Amino acid sequence: MYFYIYDSFLTEKKYVKTISKIETRLASLDIAGKKYQLTILRSVKEITDDILTKESPTIVVIGGDQTFCRVVLAAAGTSAVLGFIPTEQDSLFARILGLPVNEYACDVISSRRIEGINTGRINNERFFSSVIFDANKVTLRADDKYEIVPQKVKSVKVINLDMLCFDRIFSEPDWPRLASNPKDGHLEVLMGSPEMKFLFFKKKEKRDSLFFVKQLEVKSKKSDQEVLLRVDRNGTVKTPAVIRTARDKVNLIVGKDRIV
């Protein structure tokens, strides 16, 4: 059975038309289902846990990347199938999973092309997309075998499912591939300097190094100092941290134009 989780911002008036079109398309494809509206009083976790008690559910998130990411983390390791109907033109997951925006994504949901995608772990928590932190404040040990010593890089991005860049996409001869592979059992570790903007001054993003690891230990250089790691563009975790691939997979409905 299909369960639809509506993002909290979709209650705004400007989305009435979009929602109406999506619901009409879902009904015509015969995949309409139970609707759950996210509010301040009803959290993603609460709703997802409720849906997961049902038999073989298909959970579809209508809305933004953040909510989709939270639902994925709550449903990882279960047999539930997850779909996403993005309502934002600049959705990262829409681009990676090959999903069109708004009602056009309904056809992809209906076709049910399913891929098992890995999740990552940072300490005891799961993450889905990436972890970003300052390169100069930490020491890095990969796979318990070698140290990566940052010398002229500013940021580190540990990627499970994301584009291989900090902000913008560049095509450079050494970087022909732009998306990570979340099915190979490795995490991509991208090191470099993100784009800098200050008044009229602009410095282009620089991607310096790329490693493939199963585990990365991140410790603060100064024992009395904690460094914050930004997880999935949303939460934070403090050092010391161990980032690794998780065994749990999540079953995602993907489009034919996917890049994973």
Next chain:
Amino acid sequence: MLGKEQKIKSEDAETIIGTGVKVEGSFNAFGDVVVKGQLVGSLETQNDLSLRDTGVIEADIKAKNASIAGEIRGNLEVEEKMELASTAKVLGDINCRVLSIEEGAVLNGRCKVGGEFSNNSREKKKQKEEAADLD
């Protein structure tokens, strides 16, 4: 733009050690390796190694093919072909099947070139794999 986007397949994953990074320890690479920065310790890959002119490796190296334009202090075991560019500087022993040296390259060490190494290493690898399967 979308046409250029693609995922990294396990067989063509390319580790890049950039100029802003130094690696210390036993580095077992997943796929091809491009070194533009520094590596100290040991380096092993079943695929290809490309050492750029800015790269410095102080390590014993094992690779399938190697293209060297930077500096190496250590011994190299290359299963197939090894190319030394004019900017290459190797201080160590070389063991490979095919060797190509460009004018201007520096090589200071013993050099063993021919089919024997490659066959032996493959046999050793097979024996290892068979032993692992038996375990």
